[in-house]
Amino acid sequence: xxxxxxxxxxxxxxxxxxxxxxxxxxxxxxxxxxxxxxxxxxxxxxxxxxxxxxxxxxxxxxxxxxxxxxxxxxxxxxxxxxxxxxxxxxxxxxxxxxxxxxxxxxxxxxxxxxxxxxxxxxxxxxxxxxxxxxxxxxxxxxxxxxxxxxxxxxxxxxxxxxxxxxxxxxxxxxxxxxxxxxxxxxxxxxxxxxxxxxxxxxxxxxxxxxxxxxxxxxxxxxxxxxxxxxxxxxxxxxxxxxxxxxxxxxxxxxxxxxxxxxxxxxxxxxxxxxxxxxxxxxxxxxxxxxxxxxxxxxxxxxxxxxxxxxxxxxxxxxxxxxxxxxxxxxxxxxxxxxxxxxxxxxxxxxxxxxxxxxxxxxxxxxxxxxxxxxxxxxxxxxxxxxxxxxx
Amino acid sequence: xxxxxxxxxxxxxxxxxxxxxxxxxxxxxxxxxxxxxxxxxxxxxxxxxxxxxxxxxxxxxxxxxxxxxxxxxxxxxxxxxxxxxxxxxxxxxxxxxxxxxxxxxxxxxxxxxxxxxxxxxxxxxxxxxxxxxxxxxxxxxxxxxxxxxxxxxxxxxxxxxxxxxxxxxxxxxxxxxxxxxxxxxxxxxxxxxxxxxxxxxxxxxxxxxxxxxxxxxxxxxxxxxxxxxxxxxxxxxxxxxxxxxxxxxxxxxxxxxxxxxxxxxxxxxxxxxxxxxxxxxxxxxxxxxxxxxxxxxxxxxxxxxxxxxxxxxxxxxxxxxxxxxxxxxxxxxxxxxxxxxxxxxxxxxxxxxxxxxxxxxxxxxxxxxxxxxxxxxxxxxxxxxxxxxxx
Numbered sequence: 212x213x214x215x216x217x218x219x220x221x222x223x224x225x226x227x228x229x230x231x232x233x234x235x236x237x238x239x240x241x242x243x244x245x246x247x248x249x250x251x252x253x254x255x256x257x258x259x260x261x262x263x264x265x266x267x268x269x270x271x272x273x274x275x276x277x278x279x280x281x282x283x284x285x286x287x288x289x290x291x292x293x294x295x296x297x298x299x300x301x302x303x304x305x306x307x308x309x310x311x312x313x314x315x316x317x318x319x320x321x322x323x324x325x326x327x328x329x330x331x332x333x334x335x336x337x338x339x340x341x342x343x344x345x346x347x348x349x350x351x352x353x354x355x356x357x358x359x360x361x362x363x364x365x366x367x368x369x370x371x372x373x374x375x376x377x378x379x380x381x382x383x384x385x386x387x388x389x390x391x392x393x394x395x396x397x398x399x400x401x402x403x404x405x406x407x408x409x410x411x412x413x414x415x416x417x418x419x420x421x422x423x424x425x426x427x428x429x430x431x432x433x434x435x436x437x438x439x440x441x442x443x444x445x446x447x448x449x450x451x452x453x454x455x456x457x458x459x460x461x462x463x464x465x466x467x468x469x470x471x472x473x474x475x476x477x478x479x480x481x482x483x484x485x486x487x488x489x490x491x492x493x494x495x496x497x498x499x500x501x502x503x504x505x506x507x508x509x510x511x512x513x514x515x516x517x518x519x520x521x522x523x524x525x526x527x528x529x530x531x532x533x534x535x536x537x538x539x540x541x542x543x544x545x546x547x548x549x550x551x552x553x554x555x556x557x558x559x560x561x562x563x564x565x566x567x568x569x570x571x572x573x574x575x576x577x578x579x580x581x582x583x584x585x586x587x588x589x590x591x592x593x594x595x596x597x598x599x600x601x602x
Numbered sequence: 603x604x605x606x607x608x609x610x611x612x613x614x615x616x617x618x619x620x621x622x623x624x625x626x627x628x629x630x631x632x633x634x635x636x637x638x639x640x641x642x643x644x645x646x647x648x649x650x651x652x653x654x655x656x657x658x659x660x661x662x663x664x665x666x667x668x669x670x671x672x673x674x675x676x677x678x679x680x681x682x683x684x685x686x687x688x689x690x691x692x693x694x695x696x697x698x699x700x701x702x703x704x705x706x707x708x709x710x711x712x713x714x715x716x717x718x719x720x721x722x723x724x725x726x727x728x729x730x731x732x733x734x735x736x737x738x739x740x741x742x743x744x745x746x747x748x749x750x751x752x753x754x755x756x757x758x759x760x761x762x763x764x765x766x767x768x769x770x771x772x773x774x775x776x777x778x779x780x781x782x783x784x785x786x787x788x789x790x791x792x793x794x795x796x797x798x799x800x801x802x803x804x805x806x807x808x809x810x811x812x813x814x815x816x817x818x819x820x821x822x823x824x825x826x827x828x829x830x831x832x833x834x835x836x837x838x839x840x841x842x843x844x845x846x847x848x849x850x851x852x853x854x855x856x857x858x859x860x861x862x863x864x865x866x867x868x869x870x871x872x873x874x875x876x877x878x879x880x881x882x883x884x885x886x887x888x889x890x891x892x893x894x895x896x897x898x899x900x901x902x903x904x905x906x907x908x909x910x911x912x913x914x915x916x917x918x919x920x921x922x923x924x925x926x927x928x929x930x931x932x933x934x935x936x937x938x939x940x941x942x943x944x945x946x947x948x949x950x951x952x953x954x955x956x957x958x959x960x961x962x963x964x965x966x967x968x969x970x971x972x973x974x975x976x977x978x979x980x981x982x983x984x985x986x987x988x989x990x991x992x993x
Contacts, residue, residue, distance in 0.1 A: 236627070249813065249826065250935070251710075267917070268924055271824055291916045294943065295730060318714025319642075323728045325713040337714045339686060410805050414798060419812075422640065433662055435640065525682045526658070533659055544641070552685065 212242060212278060213351050220342045221256055226313035226334065228257035229343075230306065232324045238541035239317055239343040241460060245278025251321075253302060254279065257309045264288075264305050299327035306333055317341050348538050348546035349559035354461060355583050358539060358561050359592050361456045361463035362581055364416035366595045368409040369467055372425070372450050375400065375408055376469050377602040381444040392441045393471060402426060402438035409452055418454035421543070424466075425450050431468075431575030434533050434567065444472035447482075447574040447599075449567075453543045462543040464563050465593055466579035471602040480516075481568045481576045482599045488512040488566035489578050489597075492535050492549070496564070496582065496589040502553020506535040509566040518568060522551070529570040536563040539581060560584040603633060603669060604742050611733045612647055617704035617725065619648035620734075621697065623715045629932035630708055630734040632851060636669025642712075644693060645670065648700045655679075655696050690718035697724055708732050739929050739937035740950035745852060746974050749930060749952050750983050752847045752854035753972055755807035757986045759800040760858055763816070763841050766791065766799055767860050768993040772835040783832045784862060793817060793829035800843055809845035812934070815857075816841050822859075822966030825924050825958065835863035838873075838965040838990075840958075844934045853934040855954050856984055857970035862993040871907075872959045872967045873990045879903040879957035880969050880988075883926050883940070887955070887973065887980040893944020897926040900957040909959060913942070920961040927954040930972060951975040 221229055231254045233240040235247040244254040244263050252273075253264040260280040265273045270284040283305070285291075290301040302324065306314060313334035316325055318341055325335045350358070379400050382388040393400040402425040413420050426438030427448040442448055451466040468485075470478065488509040495508035510520045510531060519530030534550030539561050547554045549562060556562075562584065567577030580593035612620055622645045624631040626638040635645040635654050643664075644655040651671040656664045661675040674696070676682075681692040693715065697705060704725035707716055709732055716726045741749070770791050773779040784791040793816040804811050817829030818839040833839055842857040859873065879900040886899035901911045901922060910921030925941030930952050938945045940953060947953075953975065958968030971984035 267919075268826060271919075272826060286917050291912070291942075316713055319712040320714075321710040322707055322713040322716040322726070323709025323711075323730060325716075326728050335713070337717050339714060407805060411802055414801050414805065421810075435659060435663060521682070526677050528658075528662075 212245070213346065213349060216349060217243075217256075217343075217346050218259055220346050224315055224338075226311075226315045226336050228255050228306065228309065228311040228314045229338070230255050230314040230316050230320070230335075231343075232302075232316075232321050237319075238347060238545065239341075241541055242347050243343060246273050246276050247460075248273065253305060255306060255309055255311065255314070257311050262305075262309055264302075299324070299331065303328055303331040303333055317343060344546050347540055349557055350540060350561050350583070351559070354540065355559070355561060357456060357459035357461035358463055358581070358583075360459070361418060361454055361461055362465065362592055364413055364418045364456070365452050365454050365463045365465050366593075367416060368412040368452050368454065369450065369465060369595050371408050371412045372405055372452075373467075373469060373601055375405055376442075376448065376471050379442075379471055379602060381472060388441065391443045391445065393444060399441040401441050402430075403440075405442070405450070406438075409450075413452075413454045417457050419457050420452075420454050423450075423452055426575070428574055429571045432529075432569040432571040432573070434569060434575065434577070442471075445470065445474060447474065447478050447576050449575050449577050451577070451579065455543070460541055462539050462541070464539050464543055464579065464581055465595060466565055466567075466577045467595065467597070468576045468578060468599060469601050470599055472600075474599065475573070477573050478576065479599070481573070484512060484516050484518070485566050485568060485576050485578050486597060488531075489564060489580065492564045492566060493580070493582065493589065493591065496556065496562070496584060498556055498558050498584060498586065501555050502535075502547045502549040503551055505549045505556070505564070506551060506553060509535045509564075513566070513568065530568060531566060532569055533567070536565050536579075538562055556584045558584050558586050603636070604737065604740060607740060608634075608647075608734075608737050609650055611737050615706055615729075617702075617706045617727050619646050619697065619700065619702040619705045620729070621646050621705040621707050621711070621719075621726075622734075623693075623707075623712050628710075629738060629936065630732075632932055633738050634734060637664050637667050638851075639664065644696060646697060646700055646702065646705070648702050653696075653700055655693075690715070690722065694719055694722040694724055708734060735937050738931055740948055741931060741952050741974070742950070745931065746950070746952060748847060748850035748852035749854055749972070749974075751850070752809060752845055752852055753856065753983055755804055755809045755847070756843050756845050756854045756856050757984075758807060759803040759843050759845065760841065760856060760986050762799050762803045763796055763843075764858075764860060764992055766796055767833075767839065767862050770833075770862055770993060772863065779832065782834045782836065784835060790832040792832050793821075794831075796833070796841070797829075800841075804843075804845045808848050810848050811843075811845050814841075814843055817966070819965055820962045823920075823960040823962040823964070825960060825966065825968070833862075836861065836865060838865065838869050838967050840966050840968050842968070842970065846934070851932055853930050853932070855930050855934055855970065855972055856986060857956055857958075857968045858986065858988070859967045859969060859990060860992050861990055863991075865991065866964070868964050869967065870990070872964070875903060875907050875909070876957050876959060876967050876969050877988060879922075880955060880971065883955045883957060884971070884973065884980065884982065887947065887953070887975060889947055889949050889975060889977065892946050893927075893938045893940040894942055896940045896947070896955070897942060897944060900926045900955075904957070904959065921959060922957060923960055924958070927956050927970075929953055947975045949975050949977050
């Protein structure tokens with residue numbers, strides 16, 4: 212954690228403190244508390260100190276793990292298994308005990324807690340800027356290293372994927388499967404089978420995973436379709452992997468698009484165009500440039516080639532239909548946004564750059580690298596090659 | 603989803619509608635919308651109909667997947683990539699478009715959205731009872747089958763664990779490792795190695811996983827310690843596995859405690875006592891009994907044997923220091939609670955029963971089964987044997 216940046220960004224709050232009520236699943240909570248509590252707990256930042264309040268069951272582990280200045284437990288506020296009101300009373304006592312009469316909460320903090328504190332006379336303001344999210348966006352060297360390490364696991368999983376695809380046979384007339392379906396050891400090679408290979412590879416390297424995308428053909432034309440069923444020759448197969456290190460909790464993110472066999476002329480053009488869009492967007496990455504600038508650089512490549520983007524047609528369902536990238540950290544999607552309205556880039560921002568083209572009649576192509584913004588540009592720490600046709 | 607129960611529980615709301623702003627990570631959202639959206643989206647229940655609002659990128663998939671009566675996209679409200687205020691304006695228009703001037707939100711709904719709607723003249727009340735959580739607690743037959751299926755994967759993973767432990771050697775004077783450490787293929791058998799085996803087994807069976815517990819010795823005395831480092835002979839090793847089916851999104855949950863070698867007399871007594879507490883608690887499970895009754899049944903077994911519980915000593919850090927169980931469904935921890943204050947059991951509740959004893963000087967023992975409450979008692983669908991000493 213960058214404590215100086217945290218203190219700086221929270222210095223001009225108009226409230227006495229900053230309150231988070233969430234489990235470790237909330238990246239702001241994990242960042243501020245440093246504690247991997249599985250159930251919601253309170254973290255209060257006030258007077259430059261971080262205070263954590265947990266249940267008795269978590270107390271020992273929280274004392275050992277938390278990056279907080281103080282850890283307390285429910286029993287310190289005479290709370291036993293009581294009802295909801297008793298719990299909210301305890302929360303109010305904990306906040307007041309720190310000399311705090313007004314708190315800011317992040318926009319996605321729980322309204323139940325906010326309203327309960329208000330009923331108890333504590334002022335609650337919404338920190339609409341989500342300052343902790345902004346603090347988290349700029350990584351320390353240690354955080355960058357954690358992401359880099361997760362990216363190495365990512366590349367091992369991508370390698371396993373490419374090997375599986377490159378080694379596949381293609382069903383012909385004599386086979387049981389439909390002609391053109393990829394075969395692995397005589398069985399149709401499905402999205403699910405490739406995903407399993409990816410996830411096992413990541414687990415063996417200490418990473419957890421959420422929702423890997425292995426989508427071919429028309430499925431690849433929906434950027435959020437995770438893919439299912441048999442993969443086929445001559446179609447574009449999008450593989451998007453975003454592992455999370457179990458040890459550090461930091462994510463990585465990378466996409467490659469593969470084709471086994473002969474892609475159509477259109478797919479070849481799309482791939483070449485997308486490589487150019489990737490290069491153009493990366494070229495635009497430097498401190499002072501905005502996320503919007505980087506997005507514009509990718510859009511221009513597509514627009515000049517006559518492909519629709521959200522800039523030329525906000526309702527288009529084909530073409531370049533998403534943003535150019537996003538920050539990566541404790542959340543796989545975090546600040547900054549590389550999109551229209553995207554904020555200014557700063558050294559330490561870790562971002563993806565991931566242009567793509569989509570049309571159900573053609574398929575989908577996306578290429579995604581992950582990079583850190585440096586003092587004079589960026590360092591791309593994606594080592595995986597960019598190659599379309601495999602096998 | 604039990605739509606009749608949903609309609610019934612939402613019938614007497616004092617607001618016009620019920621609003622959820624969350625991603626699929628929120629079980630209420632996944633349940634009500636039926637849509638696996640990765641980013642937060644709105645679901646509004648009003649006049650007996652479910653309406654979903656998503657971004658353009660999710661629209662096609664939401665139309666196919668969602669269990670809603672209507673799916674709309676941001677463009678239907680003339681929203682393009684705008685700022686926060688424009689987004690909140692769109693949310694208010696979506697709500698009003700359904701004839702809704704007041705909404706209830708669950709206690710953990712986002713305060714940012716609640717306050718933004720209030721600023722736009724829409725009344726927002728907190729549904730402190732979390733009614734959707736209550737609706738979710740009672741499962742349909744289909745939901746029970748989904749949990750049962752995840753439990754079969756769980757048992758395969760537990761079998762792999764027991765085989766690994768039972769097949770382990772114990773380091774002696776001639777070995778590199780410390781005497782008493784378990785060895786697998788000549789290397790110390792660690793919590794991490796066993797966890798990996800569990801997770802790979804679950805992945806191969808279509809399950810995701812979050813935080814498996816494999817904790818031995820003093821680590822097992824902290825019920826939430828996930829365990830790390832070499833496992834040892836003659837100590838109690840707690841293995842708590844809670845997989846989630848990727849297809850259905852339903853969880854299972856089971857714990858066993860194993861010992862390779864010779865457990866101490868105290869550990870043997872604890873194990874026997876915990877088996878008795880499990881039986882006593884299960885015997886108390888029937889419709890009309892409360893979660894508090896079931897918890898009391900387990901506590902009494904321990905208390906009669908002189909072991910501390912939260913009932914006899916709210917601040918104890920040893921003995922039976924957690925609740926007896928919890929509901930399982932889309933969340934691994936959900937209603938009902940089998941604890942002091944726990945609600946009345948109903949047919950269709952799927953619950954864990956998991957008594958245990960803990961003391962850093964002795965170790966930890968926990969045995970956990972999963973069962974469904976039936977019309978006249980319960981059906982325990984845990985098939986895994988209860989045996990302490992293995993190998």
